[in-house]
Amino acid sequence: MTTLYTGGRIHGGDLGGGLGGAATALAVEDGVITWVGTTADAPPAAATVELAGALVAPAFVDAHVHATSAGLLRTGLDLTGAGSLGDVLDAVRDRVRAEPGVLATGHGWDETRWPENRPPTRAELDAVAGATPVYLTRVDAHSALVSTALVDLAPATLTAAGWSDERPLTRDAHHHVRGAARDSITAEARRAxxxxxxxxxxxxxxxxxxxxxxxxxxxxxxxxxxxxxxxxxxxxxxxxxxxxxxxxxxxxxxxxxxxxxxxxxxxxxxxxxxxxxxxxxxxxxxxxxxxxxxxxxxxxxxxxxxxxxxxxxxxxxxxxxxxxxxxxxxxxxxxxxxxxxxxxxxxxxxxxxxxxxxxxxxxxxxxxxxxxxxxxxxxxxxxxxxxxxxxxxxxxxxxxxxxxxxxxxxxxxxxxxxxxxxxxxxxxxxxxxxxxxxxxxxxxxxxxxxAGETGGTLEAGAPATFAVWRGETCVRTVLDGDTIYRGESEGAE
CATH class of the missing domain: 3.20.20.140 (Metal-dependent hydrolases)
Known part of the structure; x- marks a missing residue:
């Protein structure tokens, strides 16, 4: 079945010149772009998507992610906006009060932006966490603040490279506590x-x-x-x-x-x-x-x-x-x-x-x-x-x-x-x-x-993988001809 995307601004990958372009429509069949041109010259199609002037460009590829960790940030403690050492401790205190004994995970603290210019010590973290395990990764994810309750779940940490009584854990010590934190996350939470x-x-x-x-x-x-x-x-x-x-x-x-x-x-x-x-x-x-x-x-x-x-x-x-x-x-x-x-x-x-x-x-x-x-x-x-x-x-x-x-x-x-x-x-x-x-x-x-694949262009014979934009707001993402995201503001189909 051929689907025609029409009435937009189609760009094959070269977005220079202020995002201008002459093509206004493209046709897709079996996951492949079969035609690109003006709406007036468009071939017949079984289905039509009206783009109403939106920009169509090759979809983005994010070449380095950690999906589960990034997803957990959306449900855990997002510390990327913490402006001080106290902000981190307050966030942990609130989470522990809400869910005592349940692993509290968080990410994104950056002490270089704080007036104290240092992260909390383990004693300071324990004072607000008590018996609740806490695992908080620095913004680069190569060190972590952890509570004593989490260290107790990973005793090998105490003799590993990167161990410290006061400072964030790094190297092998970090790997050990990260493993303990990972084991505390349910399969359901991980999949979500x-x-x-x-x-x-x-x-x-x-x-x-x-x-x-x-x-x-x-x-x-x-x-x-x-x-x-x-x-x-x-x-x-x-x-x-x-x-x-x-x-x-x-x-x-x-x-x-x-x-x-x-x-x-x-x-x-x-x-x-x-x-x-x-x-x-x-x-x-x-x-x-x-x-x-x-x-x-x-x-x-x-x-x-x-x-x-x-x-x-x-x-x-x-x-x-x-x-x-x-x-x-x-x-x-x-x-x-x-x-x-x-x-x-x-x-x-x-x-x-x-x-x-x-x-x-x-x-x-x-x-x-x-x-x-x-x-x-x-x-x-x-x-x-x-x-x-x-x-x-x-x-x-x-x-x-x-x-x-x-x-x-x-x-x-x-x-x-x-x-x-x-x-x-x-x-x-x-x-x-x-x-x-x-x-x-x-x-x-x-x-x-x-990744050893081809893509990133919008031309006949290329994979039908693109995104539709109104400004910098994505209204549709298409992968090999299949819509994987559709925003509420998109035009008629």
Whole structure:
């Protein structure tokens, strides 16, 4: 059956020139676009959708999400707006009073924006939590505030790397308490969180998300359930951040396979110490040899490999790992499967050019710069303003030949594709931003390339995957011809 979308402004992927365009209609049959042109020349159709002047453009792809965690943020404690240490303690106190003894989860606190410039101690958290387990991740999700009641559920935490009596937990200690918190979440709550997140993504014009799962994140059961979801929802491309066997349905052994941590939690691996903590250079979890082994194994199996990499020491280890892997499998085999690197915030022009030679995909998050860049942001606090100015060099990455794929890293930043595009264009470091067209392409076609698929254009023969917009409000999202979201304000059908 042919469906005709008519009376809109159809854009094939190049949105420059103020979002103008000549095409006003497109026809869809069996999930494929069969025709694009003017309404007057439209072919006959069994069904018609009147667009009433709305913009139709390729749907967005969010190339890095954590679906269940992002969904839980919608039902747990959203601490992204907390303006002080006291705000966090008040939120925990209120939740514990409402649901005593039930795990209280939350996310998004950022002490660098508070007048105290420090997070609560465990004693302060225990004073309001009592016997209720509490798990509150920092905005970068690489450290967490936890109550003693939660630590008691994960006794291995006490002897693990990253343990502290006073400070937020990091490294292995964080993994242990995260596992205990995860085990306390019911299967029903987990499934509801997934569904809530996916429906929200569809309402934002997102037709595909790349889930970055792993054994130390949401776990294998969560990953299987997410990939098995069906119905009018965005497509989920799953990446499993681990070595060894690839779970059924996983696109690759990639995503958040950690080479290091995050700058906000001071676990990103640096060549020089943190400016605000000169006693540490962060944490590097993998060396070049282990990185190379994974690249070789995945290249030989024809499977995408990939790593979470942020700090300049970690980037150096990854580049060295690619060089070692090249000696084993060669440049062609190494580049054939388009290995991925997530975040890639501290990278030189020479390193970018070398990674481009191996056809690496840079899965990056422009809103990191919008949130924490600039001469007075968190990056500048952690690194000093001069060092921070070189972070997230989007223009340089694109010029090097790397394929860019944009994501939110939800729940780290919200799923809001237009805000992501703006952040890429309006980079806080002069000269580091992209053109509008390049930023839009990175959030549409780039995501499909990153997953080894085609998409991101609206032309005859292309998948019928697009979103319909009135301003920046999505009124319909279509995936392979099927409507996965329809807003109340959309025109007649």
């Amino acid at each position: 969180a997934q569904l809530s997140f996916l429906r929200h993504a569809a309402s934002m014009g997102v037709a595909c998300v790349h889930e970055c799962g792993g054994p130390d994140l949401a776990g294998a059961e969560d990953f299987r359930e997410l990939l098995a979801r069906s119905g009018p929802l965005p497509r989920v491309v799953g990446y499993w951040g681990a070595f060894g066997a690839r779970p059924p349905g996983a696109r690759g052994l990639a995503g958040d396979l950690l080479v290091d941590g995050a700058l906000g939690s001071r676990t990103a691996a640096l060549r020089e110490p943190y400016a605000d903590a000169p006693e540490t250079t962060g944490a590097r979890y993998l060396d070049a040899e282990r990185i190379a082994e994974h690249l070789v194994a995945c290249s030989e199996a024809g499977v995408q490999a990939g790593f979470h990499v942020i700090g300049d020491d970690a980037v150096g280890a990854v580049v060295a790992g690619f060089r070692l892997a090249e000696k084993v499998v060669g440049e062609q085999a190494l580049g054939a499967v388009r290995h991925r690197l997530e975040h890639l915030e501290m990278i030189t022009e020479e390193q970018a050019a070398e990674l481009a030679r191996f056809r690496v995909v840079a899965s990056v998050q422009p809103r990191f710069d919008a949130e924490w860049g600039g001469r007075d942001g968190m990056y500048a606090q952690r690194l000093g303003a001069d060092r921070a100015a070189g972070l997230n060099p989007l223009a340089m990455l694109a010029a090097s030949g790397l394929t860019l794929a944009f994501g939110s890293d939800a729940p780290i930043t919200p799923v809001d594709p237009w805000a992501t595009v703006r952040a890429a264009v309006e980079h806080r470091t002069p000269g580091a931003g992209l053109t509008f067209d390049d930023a839009f392409a990175a959030h549409t076609a780039g995501g499909w390339v990153a």
